[in-house]
Amino acid sequence: MTRWPLLNLTAGPVETSERTLRDLARPVLHFRDPAFVAIFERTHGLLRQVYRTDHDVVIMQGEAVLGLEAAAASLIAPGDRVLNLVSGVFGKWYEGYVHAYGGEVVEVAVPYDEAIDPEDVRAALRRNPDVKFLSVVHCETPSGTRNPVREIGAVAREHGVLTIVDTVSGLAGEDVIPEAWGIDVAVAGPQKFLAAPPGLSLMAISPAAWAAMERRERPLRGSYLSLLDWKESWLDRRTFPYTPSVSDIYALESALSQLLEEGVERSIARHAAIARACRAGIRAMGLRLWPAREAVAANCATAVRLPDGITDAQLIAHLRERYGVAISGGEGDLAGKLFRLGHMGRAAQPTSLAAGLALLGRALEDLGQPVDLGTGVAAAMAEMAGWDHAAASYPTARAAELAGVKAGAG
């Protein structure tokens, strides 16, 4: 028998709360039943609040990769030029969708421990005035890095270029404000910061993006990948193009409600505070962070360079088998180079952080990598001064940063 883990510190899917599971377990309603239509309507409204947007939102019924592909399929026509920004595995992967729908890729790339420079985006758009779309990943979960989407969106807008933003591991844990940031299609997933089960794509679509889909010589309709099908059914007429994933919607409604009870900005502050403390702990243990600079480190997961002499497979298996702790390794080109401690949802709490760093130290010691067992936890807990679970108050430098973002957002 394979024993289940005690602690999920992976980069997602993350652990769901008891309340989400309880709500998920309600009887399956017929999708035309007024009770289900009311739940879908409410969920739709909650998603708009979490996105903090007046744009239309669409909940596509498949894991977030469906939304990412649907954006390409619905927007890109043969011959369209797309500026694809690559700072990691997911960014590079988007190129495949652009090609699949006949688009031509213009690439701006940086090493996978760095972030895209908005000035490089500006230069690329000047050199390529016929570019119609720009695709970018908000947070590269596989490398624990974040791109400056707000600044990139502003540059795209100056050039009249529509943006497709993968914020699967951004929404609810990082600032992302579609209108203010010039995001035309945003795609998020429930299984990351929202801590709901995987299986849905949470999208926000600008009026300009809808217009571009409708303007195509042959607009995409009658397809599982069609965003227009959702516009013309749910958004226009409150009907469904096919049977939605009823139980997943229950779980999403529940997770969005819980998130809004905490507050979007508080959730972001909590995740930012835990991520900072985790990085402090990793550094104090004498390990090296994967992101080249603190400024490019994301809130979703902390990526750590593998010390010489052990493999990620060894470390992951050891933590899982001996201590019941699940962590993540490197994906794609990053395989064998790093390991990751995820801190999204329930894992973004001092309890999980302390246990994760302590057992990481224990495991490294077991594997012949001597570390001072106390230093990582001590450094992380020093960052937790003033934490207040009861008041949902997470006093960090992030509070001041957020105030700055809000002041400049309008």
Ligand SMILES: *Cc1c(COP(=O)(O)O)cnc(C)c1O
């Ligand atoms: C999780 C995630 C996705 C969804 O991809 P899966 O491999 O199916 O989990 C897409 N983009 C980013 C940035 C993600 O973190």
